[in-house]
Amino acid sequence: MDTLNPVVEWLAAGLILIGAFFLLVGAIGMVRLPDFYMRLHAPTKSSTLGVGGVLLASLLLGWSQERLAVAELLITLFVFVTAPVSANLLAQAALHLRLPSRASEPTDLPPGP
Amino acid sequence: MNVLDLALTIGIGAVTLTLLLCGWRLLLGPTVVDRVLALDTLYLSLVALVVMLGLRWQTTLLFEAALIVALLGFVGTVALARYLSRGDVVE
Numbered sequence: 001m002d003t004l005n006p007v008v009e010w011l012a013a014g015l016i017l018i019g020a021f022f023l024l025v026g027a028i029g030m031v032r033l034p035d036f037y038m039r040l041h042a043p044t045k046s047s048t049l050g051v052g053g054v055l056l057a058s059l060l061l062g063w064s065q066e067r068l069a070v071a072e073l074l075i076t077l078f079v080f081v082t083a084p085v086s087a088n089l090l091a092q093a094a095l096h097l098r099l100p101s102r103a104s105e106p107t108d109l110p111p112g113p
Numbered sequence: 114m115n116v117l118d119l120a121l122t123i124g125i126g127a128v129t130l131t132l133l134l135c136g137w138r139l140l141l142g143p144t145v146v147d148r149v150l151a152l153d154t155l156y157l158s159l160v161a162l163v164v165m166l167g168l169r170w171q172t173t174l175l176f177e178a179a180l181i182v183a184l185l186g187f188v189g190t191v192a193l194a195r196y197l198s199r200g201d202v203v204e
Contacts, residue, residue: 004117013120016165020124020131023158027134030154036147039138043154054124054161058168058176061117071176075160075183082187086153089194094146096198 008064012057019053022046035102036094044087051079121169128165131158149193156186 029042055076062069132155139151160179167175192202 009117013116016120016124019161020127023131023161024127027131027154031134031138040150047154047157051157051161054164058164071180075180078183086187086190089191090146090150093194093197099144
């Protein structure tokens with residue numbers, strides 16, 4: 001790795017740090033937040049960004065060493081497609097099990113029958 | 114030690130801490146859906162950890178391993194969530 005372009009190296013280091021930071025923030029949110037729906041919201045978005053950052057850094061390093069990084073590209077596409085799907089299925093399961101929510105009642109509902 | 118090695122060290126440490134936090138929620142989770150969510154986050158973080166270890170050890174074998182972890186984790190999450198909401202996985 002000694003023949004690496006310094007711009008590529010700094011960019012990859014920054015992307016790795018951003019990715020690891022967002023993964024850590026998502027996990028802290030998942031541990032700290034009080035009810036399941038809040039806990040669902042914390043890691044699903046931030047872990048997509050975190051894994052995406054790390055994989056972008058890996059793609060960049062692979063391309064700078066003239067290696068066609070097919071596996072990283074596939075993982076990136078797969079994670080970006082499947083993370084919302086699995087979060088949606090988990091939310092459906094939680095609604096089916098009628099887990100309690102701490103969200104307040106909506107105040108702008110139209111008058112019901 | 115150049116900047117990329119430093120970033121990889123910090124990143125591997127942070128993602129290991131992430132895995133520990135996911136394991137905490139996995140053991141603690143008051144409901145079963147919490148545990149499934151912790152497992153989902155655990156495998157996504159594991160993909161990032163495996164990719165960073167592949168960058169550090171200069172090998173391309175681990176990227177295919179990360180792809181397999183991502184595939185199996187998604188299938189596991191979907192199967193568990195459908196089992197919880199429908200009662201069976203494949204109708």
